[in-house]
Each structure stands twice: as structure tokens, then as C-alpha cells.
Amino acid sequence: MALDWEAIFATRAGRMRASEIRELLKLLEQPDIISFAGGIPDPALFPKEAFREAYASVLANGSAGAALQYSTSEGFPPLRDWIMRQMQALGVPCKPDNILITSGSQQALDYLGKLLLSPGDTALVTWPTYLGALQAFNAYEPRYDRLTPVHGNRTPAAYREAAAKAGGRVKFAYLTPDFANPTGETLDQEARERLLDLAGDLDIAVIEDTAYQSLRYDGKGVPSMLALDVARRGDIDATRTISCGSFSKTLAPGLRMGWICAASHVIRKLVLMKQASDLHSPTINQMAMHHVAEHAFAQQVEKVRSAYRHRRDHMLAALQRHMPEGVSWTRPEGGMFIWVTLPDHLDGAELLARAIETARIAFVPGRAFHADGTGGNTLRLSFSLASDEAIDEGIKRLGRVISEAL
Ligand code: PMP
Numbered sequence: 001m002a003l004d005w006e007a008i009f010a011t012r013a014g015r016m017r018a019s020e021i022r023e024l025l026k027l028l029e030q031p032d033i034i035s036f037a038g039g040i041p042d043p044a045l046f047p048k049e050a051f052r053e054a055y056a057s058v059l060a061n062g063s064a065g066a067a068l069q070y071s072t073s074e075g076f077p078p079l080r081d082w083i084m085r086q087m088q089a090l091g092v093p094c095k096p097d098n099i100l101i102t103s104g105s106q107q108a109l110d111y112l113g114k115l116l117l118s119p120g121d122t123a124l125v126t127w128p129t130y131l132g133a134l135q136a137f138n139a140y141e142p143r144y145d146r147l148t149p150v151h152g153n154r155t156p157a158a159y160r161e162a163a164a165k166a167g168g169r170v171k172f173a174y175l176t177p178d179f180a181n182p183t184g185e186t187l188d189q190e191a192r193e194r195l196l197d198l199a200g201d202l203d204i205a206v207i208e209d210t211a212y213q214s215l216r217y218d219g220k221g222v223p224s225m226l227a228l229d230v231a232r233r234g235d236i237d238a239t240r241t242i243s244c245g246s247f248s249k250t251l252a253p254g255l256r257m258g259w260i261c262a263a264s265h266v267i268r269k270l271v272l273m274k275q276a277s278d279l280h281s282p283t284i285n286q287m288a289m290h291h292v293a294e295h296a297f298a299q300q301v302e303k304v305r306s307a308y309r310h311r312r313d314h315m316l317a318a319l320q321r322h323m324p325e326g327v328s329w330t331r332p333e334g335g336m337f338i339w340v341t342l343p344d345h346l347d348g349a350e351l352l353a354r355a356i357e358t359a360r361i362a363f364v365p366g367r368a369f370h371a372d373g374t375g376g377n378t379l380r381l382s383f384s385l386a387s388d389e390a391i392d393e394g395i396k397r398l399g400r401v402i403s404e405a406l
Contacts, residue, residue, distance in 0.1 A: 011119075011141065012119075012138075012139050012140065012141055015138040015139070015141065016135070016138065016139060019131075019368050028362050032360050033356065033360050033361065033362055034360060034361045034362070034386075034390045034393060034394035034397070035361070035362040035363075035385075036315075036361070036362065036363045036381040036382050036383070036386060036394060037362045037363055037364050037380075037382065038382060038385060039181060039182075039336050039337060039364075039380070039382045039384065040253070040382075040384065040385065041248065041249055041252070041253060041304070041336075041384060042304075042307065042384055042385050045303060045304050045307055046251075046252045047251060047252070047292060047296045047300045050291075050292045050295055050296040050300075051252065051288060051292055053291070053295075054287075054288040054289075054291035054292050054295075055284070055288050057291055058284060058287040058288055058291065059284075063287070066283065066287075067283055067284040067287050068283070068284060069283060070279065070280070070283070071280050071283040071286070072280060073100075073271050073272075073274045073275040073279060073280045074096075074099075074100055074101070074267075074271055074274075074280075075099065075100060075101025075259070075280065075281065075286060076101065076283065076286035076287055076290060077096065078290050079101060079286050079287075079289060079290040079293070080096045080099045080101065080259075081096060082290055082293050082294065083099050083101075083245070083259050083261070084096055084098070084099055087099075087226075087243075087261050090223075090224060090227060091223055091224070091227035091230070091231070092224070092226050092227050092230055092236065092243070092261065093230065093236065094236045094261060095264070097264040097267060098236050098237075098261055098262060098263070098264055098267060099259055099260070099261050099267070100259060100260045100267050100270050100271055100274060101257065101258075101259050101280075101281050101286060102244075102257075102258045102259060102260060102274070102281065103256040103257070103258070103278065103281045103282075104246060104248060104253070104256040104257065104258045105209065105211055105244040105245060105246040105248070105258035105259075106132055106136065106258070107256075107258065107277075108244040108258055108259070108260045109132065109133050109136035109137070109174075109207075109209070109244065110136040110139070111260070111270055111273050111274070111277070112172070112207055112242060112244070112260075113136050113137040113139065113140040113142070114139075114140060114273060115266075115269060115270065115273065116171045116172055116205060117137060117140035117141070117142045117171055118140075118168060119140070119141035119142075119168075120141065120142075120143060120166055120167040120168035121140075121142050121143070121163070121168035121169060121170070121171045122142060122143045122144070122145050122159070122162070122163035122166065122168055122169065122170045122171065123137055123142045123143075123144055123145075123170075123171060123172060123173075123174060124144075124145050124146070124147045124159065124170060124172065124173040124174070124204075125144055125145075125146070125147060125173075125174050125175070125371055126146070126147050126148070126149065126175055126180075127146050127369075127370045127371060127372065127374065127375065128182055128183065128339075128366055128369030128370050128375055128378070129174065129175070129176075129180075129369060129370075129371065130176060130180070130181045130182070130209065130369070131182075131368050131369050133174055133209065134369075134371055137174075142168075142171075143163070143166045143168065144371035144372070145159060145162055145163065145170070146371075146372075147173055147175065147195070149175065149187055149191045149192075149194065149195050150187070150191055152194070153194070153195070153198050156198060156201035156202050159198075159202060160202060170202050170204050171204055171205065172204050172205040172206065172207050172242075173195060173198070173199055173204060173205075173206050173207070174206075174207040174209065175187070175195070175206075175207075175208065175209065175225075176208075176209040176210075176211065176212070177192060177208060177210075177222070177224065177225055178210065178212055178213045178216070178222070178224075178334065178335070179212040179213075179215060179216070179332050179333065179334040179335025179336075179337075180212075180335070180337075181211070181212070181335070181336070181337055182337050182339055182364070182366065182369050182380040183330055183332075183337065183339040183380075184330045184331075184332025184334075184335050184336075184337040184338055184339055185330055185332065185339070186219075186222065186332070186333055186334070187222070188222060189222050189223060189228070192222065192223075192225050192228055193228060195225070196225065196228060196229055196232065196240075196241075199240055199241075200240070204240070205240050205241070205242055206225055206229070206240055206241040206242070207241075207242050207244065208224060208225040208226055208241055208242065208243045208244065209244050210224060210243055210244065210245050210246070211244070211245075211246045211248065211249055212249055212334060212335040212336065213245070214249070214250050214301050214305075215249055215250075215304065215305060215308060215334045215335050215336070216305070216333060216334040217305055217308065217309035217312060217333060217334050218309070218333055219333040219334075224243060225241045225243070226239065226241040226242075226243040226261065226262075229241040236261075236262075236263060236264075237263045237264055237265065238263070239262070239263055241262070242260060242261075242262040242266060243260070243261045243262065244258065244259070244260055245258060245259045245260075245261065246258040246259075247289055247293070249304075249336070250297065250300060250301055250304065251289065251292055251293065251296075251297070251300060255282075255285040255288065255289055256281070256282075256285070257281065257285060257286065257289045308334075308336065308383070308384060311383040311384065311386055311388075311391065312332065312338070312383050314383070314388050314391050314392075315338060315381065315383040315386070315391050315395065316329075316331060316338070318391050318392055318395035318396070319338070319340075319395055321395075321396075321399075322395050322396050322398065322399030322400075323340075323395075323398075323399050323402070324399060324402055324403045324406060326342075326343045326406065327340060327341070327342055327343070327402060328340070328341045329341070329381075336382050336383065336384040337380055337381065337382055337383075338380075338381045338383065339366070339378060339379075339380055339381075340363075340378065340379045340380075340381060341377060341378050342377045342378070342379070342402065343377065343406065344377050345377070346377050346402070346405055346406070347365075347376045347377065348363075348365030348366050348367060348375075348376060348377065348378055348379040349365040349367060349376070350405075351365070351379070351401060351402065351405060352364075352365050352379075354401060354405065355397075355398065355401045358401065359397040359398070359400065359401050360397070361394045361397045361398055361401070363379045363380060363381050363398070364379065364380040364382075365378070365379050365380075366378025366379050366380060
């Protein structure tokens with residue numbers, strides 16, 4: 001008899017499920033579909049020449065041996081130094097000991113779930129939140145409770161009691177303060193300070209996801225949660241905030257390169273986890289990334305900002321022209337996403353099925369981003385890959401599909 005795999009999977013595997021949306025989105029490979037679904041960077045903007053030079057340079061005689069060899073779990077020291085200087089420029093005085101290189105910030109989220117969550121513990125997240133974070137944390141069998149940082153959170157006692165009732169304690173609050181995926185929204189400084197207050201009262205960590213932080217198109221930058229925390233505590237080693245960064249949205253996602261910046265006590269533990277998990281991120285990629293960061297980061301950030309700013313403006317203008325009464329959407333100051341809220345009785349997943357079939361357009365329905373399965377009347381549009389023509393035509397068709405469903 002064939003092995004009953006389900007019977008021997010660990011309980012944690014029960015929460016690892018492919019979303020139905022992922023299945024629908026497979027249809028998007030069909031060439032006539034205008035897609036606002038994939039939230040990925042535009043490959044036309046990648047600094048290809050800089051990477052070509054970087055790989056040639058790291059594979060040159062003097063450094064090829066090191067590039068192809070095992071290396072330390074903490075990460076390539078010059079790359080950690082570069083990130084350290086970047087963090088310092090953003091108001092976070094830190095040392096190399098405060099930085100761990102990870103395989104994308106996705107690995108950072110997995111490690112932090114592993115480090116902090118026992119089954120039944122509570123993770124505080126916003127509704128909606130980044131789907132990949134929920135997937136990473138799910139493996140550690142948490143319970144989720146809802147953060148509402150803009151409108152004011154519940155009391156510390158209320159969070160604490162609900163967590164205890166579920167058999168664990170609140171461990172951390174996770175959020176993307178700048179240009180969140182999926183909403184595009186940014187938290188103002190006051191909301192960030194209030195969240196640090198709540199975390200202090202609950203005595204929990206704050207996980208700050210800065211994946212889109214460099215992609216600001218207008219408005220004034222807000223200090224990061226980690227910068228605000230360091231300002232309160234006077235020393236990064238006394239902070240409760242763990243910052244996850246990434247090169248994916250600025251330089252390129254294919255090298256899988258991100259980092260964690262936090263108190264050295266936390267980093268030391270994470271280094272052991274990295275060692276046990278994959279020893280270290282690829283040496284050659286870290287060296288190439290360092291080369292490109294040194295030579296091309298500033299120009300590259302300017303280039304992607306300018307391209308995405310234009311696309312955001314174009315999509316906002318098209319929404320204004322084509323959305324029927326009763327539909328609202330966010331106006332992000334950066335990032336890659338606009339979040340659309342439909343009248344309550346409409347369902348984003350049903351709308352997607354209809355939109356693909358009758359209008360050949362696609363987006364991501366919002367329910368999957370909600371830990372409690374609500375948000376059926378929401379959807380995410382990404383403008384990062386779309387041409388002006390695709391935006392004009394696609395948003396016009398979206399307006400029609402929604403109007404027909406109303
Ligand atoms: N955080 C957020 C908010 C994201 O949107 C993404 C990628 N879509 C990630 C983290 C992971 O990115 P990476 O692993 O490429 O750094």
C-alpha cells in the first residue's frame with residue numbers, strides 16, 4: 001500500500017496550503033491577459049551591466065577562489081559594512097555585529113517566526129498584511145491577532161488576555177511601515193511611536209519589514225521603527241525592533257539577498273539558525289551584490305523611483321477616470337501597489353474569475369492577505385510592470401467589469 005503521507009506530515013505542515021489564487025494566477029501566462037497581479041520588479045530596470053561587471057570582477061583571478069568557497073554564516077563582511085553604513089545614514093547607529101545577511105528578506109521572516117513563535121503564541125499583524133509573512137509564520141503554528149495602528153490598537157491587557165486564552169503569549173508585532181504590500185499605505189510617525197509604546201507595554205518584539213522603504217516617490221520620509229526605537233533607547237543593543245531589509249526591489253530579486261538589522265544578542269542567535277539552515281547565503285552573490293551596491297545603488301534607486309512614480313501616477317489617473325461610484329482606493333507615496341475597496345457585497349475572487357474570462361485582465365483578490373479570511377471586497381493592483389497603454393486599457397476594462405457586477 002502506498003504511504004499515507006498526510007498521516008505522517010507534522011502538524012505544522014497542515015497550515016501550508018497553496019492558495020486558490022495561486023492556481024488562478026497560473027492562467028496569467030496567457031499572452032493576451034493584462035495583468036496587475038504580480039508584485040514583482042520590472043526586469044527591464046535591472047542594472048544588468050553593473051551585474052555583468054560585478055560577476056566578472058569577483059570571478060577574476062584574485063578573488064574567484066573565495067567567491068566559489070564556503071564563507072561565514074554572518075555574511076560577506078564588506079556587504080555587511082555597506083548595509084551598516086546605509087542603516088547609519090537612516091538614523092540607526094549600528095555595528096557589523098548588528099547585521100546578518102539572509103537569502104532575501106523572506107528567509108528573515110521564516111527565521112524570525114522560528115526564533116520567536118512556539119505553537120499557540122500570538123503574532124500581531126495588520127489586516128491585510130503581506131501574504132508571504134503569514135505563510136512564513138504559519139509554519140510555526142501561531143495565532144494571529146489584529147493590529148490597527150492607524151485607528152488605535154486595543155489595550156495591552158486585551159491583547160494579553162486573548163493570547164493567554166489561546167494558550168500562549170504575544171511575541172511580536174509584524175508590519176511594513178512604508179508602502180505596505182498589499183495596501184501601499186505608510187504609517188506616520190505618531191502611529192509608529194504608539195506601536196512602540198504598545199510593544200513596550202506588552203514587552204514584545206517589533207518586526208519591521210522595510211522591503212519597499214527606498215521606493216518613495218513623493219512626500220517626506222518617516223523615520224523607521226528601528227530608528228525611533230534607537231532614539232528612545234540610545235543604543236541598538238537595547239532595542240526591541242528587528243528590521244528586515246532587502247535588495248530585491250532596488251537592485252534585483254534573483255540573487256536572493258536581504259538582511260536583518262537588530263540587537264547583537266538577537267543576531268547571534270540568528271547566526272546559529274542560519275548555520276543550521278543553509279550555512280550561509282551564496283558567497284559569489286554576496287560579493288557581486290556588494291560590488292553593485294558600491295558602484296550603482298544611488299543611480300539605480302533614482303532610476304526605479306522615476307519609472308515606478310510615472311506608472312503609479314498613470315494608474316491613479318486611470319482609476320479616477322474609470323472606477324464607478326462606490327469604489328475607493330489608496331494613493332501610495334511609494335512602493336508597487338494600489339489597494340482597491342469595492343462595495344461590501346462584491347467578492348474580489350469572483351470578480352477575478354469573471355475579469356479573466358470576460359475582460360482578459362487580472363489582479364489579486366484581497367482575502368488571502370487577511371489572517372481571518374475577511375476582506376472579500378478588496379483587491380490589489382500592482383503598477384510595477386505595466387506600460388501606459390496596458391494601464392489605460394486594463395483599468396478601463398476593470399471599471400467595466402466592476403460596473404457590471406454592481
Ligand atoms: N516583504 C514584503 C512586504 C514583500 O512584498 C516581499 C516580496 N514580495 C518580501 C518581504 C520578500 O522579498 P525578498 O525575499 O525578495 O527580499
